[in-house]
Amino acid sequence: MEDKTTAVEAAPRQAPPSAQGRTALLGAMFLMATSAIGPGFITQTTGFTVKLGVAFAFAIVVSILVDIAVQMNVWRVIGVSGQRAHELGNAVLPGIGYLLAGLVVLGGLVFNIGNVAGTGLGTNAMFGLDPRIGGALSAALAIGIFLSKKAGVALDRVVILLGLVMIVATLVIAVTSAPPVGDALVNVVLPETFDFVAVTTIIGGTVGGYITYAGAHRLLDSGTTGPENVRDITRSSVVGILVTGVMRVLLFLAILGVVAGGVTLATDDPAGSAFQAAAGDIGLRVFGLILWAAAITSVIGAAYTSVSFMTSSRTSERRRNLITVGFIAVTAAIFVAIQETPVTLLVFAGTFNGLILPIGFGVLLWVAWRRRDLLGGYQYPVWLLVIGVLAWLLTLYLGYNALLALGDL
Template identity: 65%
Template sequence: MDQAPRPDNSSSTSTVTQTATTAGKGALLGAVFLMATSAVGPGFITQTTVFTAQLGAAFAFAILVSTVVDIAVQLNVWRVLGVSGLRAQDLANKVVPGAGYVLAALVIFGGLVFNIGNIGGTALGANAMLGANTTVGGAVSALIAIAIFLSKKAGVAMDRIVVVLGVAMIAMVTWVAVTSAPPVGEALRQTVLPEEVDFLIIVTLIGGTVGGYITYAGAHRMIDSGITGPERIGQISRGSVLAILVAAVMRVVLFLAVLGVVAGGVKLAEGNPTASAFENALGDAGVIVFGVILWAASITSVIGASYTSVSFLATFSDWLSTHRNWVVVGFIIISSVIYVGIGQPPVTLLVLAGALNGLILPFGLGFIVWVALRRKDLLHGYRYPRWLGLFGLATWVLALYLGWEALGGISELWQ
């Protein structure tokens, strides 16, 4: 019997597949920039400026080493969490019951303290670029972040804003770098043959780019976007490397921008060294450019810290999962109220939070490496590359050293 011809649905099927692929790429790009912009906060900007003024071209070597270590951490974190489909706290609870709650408590406390600083960064950025009152600038910036999470498509809105602001920051800092005319050849030479090596600075850079909530920001966003399982390993791996490279590019161009200024013999102002460097490079316009970059870095860090901190709570109860965006809004409001009430966090609290971030890296990474090397059952049968697991193990040993240094910081608080 002849059958009636079937309608040709190949075109519509192709369109749906193409749309899904595009959406997947957009979500992955959002995860990449969420991790990168979370790393590029107010502290990142000041830190890079101060270390460049201190080491000069030799700082390039510290950037190279820290980037290699960062890639080792993120390759393992993204791959283990992505393939397992489990967020860090849930994975930790699978390995050692209760450990996930400890990890969540550490991440959330550190995220809250630094988020107060991020709100402060938006206030200072708004003041530099618009002359706005710092209290008003911080409050308005917080409202902008809240509006993102209250929008109907909060995930898409967050992905787009971190990508746009991330690209804008890189473009503006590159402009300053070109204008300041740094000695690029000397920087390249000292990338591999440094005249001075400061291991403590390298350790500080590592903690600043993959410490605390930053370690998990991109991976958790990737999981929320549905990019999980062994079959997505290509996307997962590319995303992890790209996230670190984006953060590294931002640090390199900022390093070059400042290097061009200090190489010319300019002594940066101690109170605000980055603004001083930009003003020397661009004149009065440099202060406004600094304000824009600081605000963009701070608002994206507010988004990243709030989103990631709450992602450590959302899986612990159905209510938290259902009202997740409202919990994020509450997190931002609490950070803002504390900032308005006390300004920047007291130095003691910042030291404590920084020290705890030093503890989070080895604590959380230990579970990641254990699963990579010993718990194939949590990876759905995926055969984990042994070289990558051992690379992660070596990084974990370094992270233990960071944790030891962090304990020293905590002990000083009680003396």
């Protein structure tokens, strides 16, 4: 189907993006990607690799395609409109934006306690440091980023650097574990088994909750908005998902090589034991580095995105950064006080994440379909709207499962 965007999209750009603009685009991509790659991401990928083996390759590919469909629509609507998701929600139906903001902030607050805990576990694996001390020091580092004079630039550079560190470190272990890559490639096309629960779970973990809006809201703050930037917006949304996909594939291969070799993973720390089996004590240290990088970037992403829902486009950068500092400090203090995140709270927050995606995504698709005025007259591509609606139907299933989880609490 022909993409009837507008002449603006096809028109040549008036000027190439500056070096700072390119860094901001990369930062938005990696903020979304690293927000998704958290402690839960590592746990989920490890669990399904052990359960499904090479067949998990097919589930990963399907999830990446669905994630791309979601993020292309989210980034385009937010990027072209120049408004945050909750601002668009209130413009469509007064009050729904506040509901969406409340769900994101509450879910992000609870999950950020878990993210801080993840940094503590990472420093423990690397250096044997007390998790509470490691978590507190990591939170202080994240706070320092938002207190710096050029917080936006610092944010972009940190998430890009740590994202690359995670990918390279995981690649090293994936090569060391010698996974059956050929069998995995065959299962991409002809899976030995298909697990719908695995697909929907990792989709929710990649584009659910605050993660859905992390990159798109960062894009707004970087100034890359409007129909004239559609190409950059679209490219960034796809590349961001591909970065997440690459990390999941590498982690899958790293774990697969160990499992295929007949190693039984420890039940209390399956991912850590897999890395240790692949490369000894060095592997365990590398795992600690990956876990810490995944956790601290998720701390940054959760705090940044949650605060973006607590503020508006008119809020000054300094005030937004100070609120973000407070958000991180509160979650770190709670972790240090209780030393762990209660499972019930995580399940409760996970329920919110399951509800956020269909509500927020539905609002954005409505804007794309019926509220051209909010897009500055931009004619939304029909093909993109169609694949967005198909993906939204799947998010309804995720939301239904979330409600079932709430009923089990």
